[in-house]
Amino acid sequence: MSMGNEIAVPAGRAPDASLLAHLVFALKHEGIDLAILAGSLPHLPIEELREALQNSPNGIYLRKLAHLYEAMVKRLPFDIAVSGRAVPLFDPEHYIVGPSVRDSRWRIDFNGLGTLGYCATVRRTSVITALLEEDILGQASTFMASLPTGMLDRAIQWAYLSETQSSFAIEQESPSPDKQQRFMQLLRQAHERRPLTEAYLVELQNSTISNPFDKAVTFRHEQNYLHNGLPGALGVSYLPPPPALCDELMNGLMTWANQDSDKGVAEGVSPLVVSAVLSFGFVFLHPFMDGNGRISRFLIHHTLCRKGGLDRDNLLPISVAMKRHEAEYLAALEAFSKPTREHWNVNWIDADQYDFHFKGLEALYRFWDATEAVAFLLKMAKAALEDELKAETRYLACFDHVYAVINEAYDIRGSDLARLVMMCLSNEGRLSNNRRKQFRYQVADEVLDAIETEARKVLEAHQSEEVPPE
Secondary structure (H helix, E strand, O other): EEEHHHHHHHHHHOOOOOHHHHHHHHHHHHOOOOHHHHHHHHHHHHHHHHHHHHHHOOHHHHHHHHHHHHHOOOOOOOOOOOOOEEEOOOOOEEOOOOOEEEEOOOOOEEEOOEEEOOOOEEEEOOOHHHHHHHHHHHHHHHHHHHHHHHHHHHHHHHHHHHHHHHHHHHHOOOOHHHHHHHHHHHHHHHHHHOOOOOHHHHHHHHHHOOOOHHHHOOOOOOOOOOOOOOOOHHHEEEEEOHHHHHHHHHHHHHHOOOOOOOOOOOOOOOOOHHHHHHHHHHHHOOOOOHHHHHHHHHHHHHHHHOOOOOOOOOOOOOHHHHOOOHHHHHHHHHHHHHHOOOOOOEEEEEEEEEEEEEEEOOOHEEEEEEEEHHHHHHHHHHHHHHHHHHHHOOOOOOHHHHHHHHHHHHHHHHHHHHHHHHHHOOOOOOOHHHHHHHHHOOHHHHHHHHHHHHHHHHHHHHHHHOOOOO
C-alpha cells in the first residue's frame, strides 16, 4: 500500500535482508530506477544471482537484473537457458518508452529513452497522459493553418520576437538590438533540421555569446557551476558533471537525439517529450562555460522541427510561457539540481576560487528521471498555444477591426491611429488622460471617443468569443 512517498508492506510479504531480494522487490513494486540499480548491482553477489536464476530461469525480474548487471558491471560467468517470452525492460503502461533493442541472452528488450550509457526515464503520470492525449502540436498546426496568411505571418513574427526577448529575460538579461536579431535568426535556423554535433553546438554557442573571451571552441575542459549569490561554498547551487564525463554523456545525448524519426527516438514518442529530455538533459550537462540556458531552449524548437512537430517557419512561443511560469521552471530544474548538489564537496578558497570534489556516482548524471521536466514542458507548450499565440491572434483581430472601423469613418494619419488603437486595447478600451493630451493637437476628441467606443465593443465581443472577423 502506498503512503505518500513510501510503500507499506505486510511483514509476511517483505523481502529478506539480502540485496537480491530487495532488488527484485523494488523492480516488482517500484519500477525501474537505473541510477539506483547502477549503484547497487556492483555489490550483488554473483553466486546468489546464479542460484536464483537456476531455480527460476524465466523469472522476469531476475532476467532484468541479469541484463542490467551485464550492461552496467560485467558479463556474468555462467550460462542459463532462458525460454520465457521476451519482455520489455520498461513497462510501456507505466513509462514512455523508445524503440526496443533485444538482449537475446536474457530475452529482455531494452526500450529506454537512450541507451544504457545515457538514458532518461519518464513515468506515465496522470498529468503527462492527459496532456499527451490533448495532442497539443496537432492543435497548434490546425490553429495556424486556420489563420489567414497575413494574420499568421504577423502572429509568427510576434512569436519570434517574444520568444527571443523571453529567453534572454529568463537569464535576467536585456539583449541589445544586435543580440536580439542574432537570436531570432538562430531560431529560424531550427527549421534547417541539422543533426546535433559538437561543432554545431559550438556554432550555436558562439551565436548566442557576444563576449569573444566566452566563445567556446569545444565542449568545456574545466568544471563550471551555477551561483546563487550567497557567499562561499553556499553560493554554489549546482555543479554539472566533470568535463570528461560531460563529454561522454553529451555524445550519448546527441546520438540519441540524432536517431531518424522513422526508426529511432521519435517512433511513438511525442516530439514534445523528446524536446523536454533533450533541453533539460543539455542544461544539466552544461557543456559550455556560458550560453547553456539559451541553447537549451533553442533545442526545444530544433527538436520540434526535426521530429516533425512544427511546419516550416512556424513557432510555439514556449519561452514566453516559461517566463510567465518562471517559478515552475525553476522547480523543474531543481528537481534534478538540488539532490545532485548534495553529492559534491565544495571548498571555497578565495574570491571565485573553489575546490570541487565529486563524491557521488556517475549514474546520477547518466540516468536521470525526466518526468517533471516532461510534465512542465507539456504544460508550457499548451500555455504557449492557448495563452500566448491564440491570445496574440485575438489581439490582432481586435486591432484590425478597430483600425478598419475608425479609418473608414475618420481621416487620421495611419501611424497615429495604429498607436492609439494599440494603447487603447492594451488599457482595456480606454485612453488615459496623458495619452489624450499627447495627441490633442493631432486627433480630435471625437475620434478618440470613437476609438474607445469601438475598442470596448470589440473587447466585449472577444470575451464572449464573438470577435468580429478581420
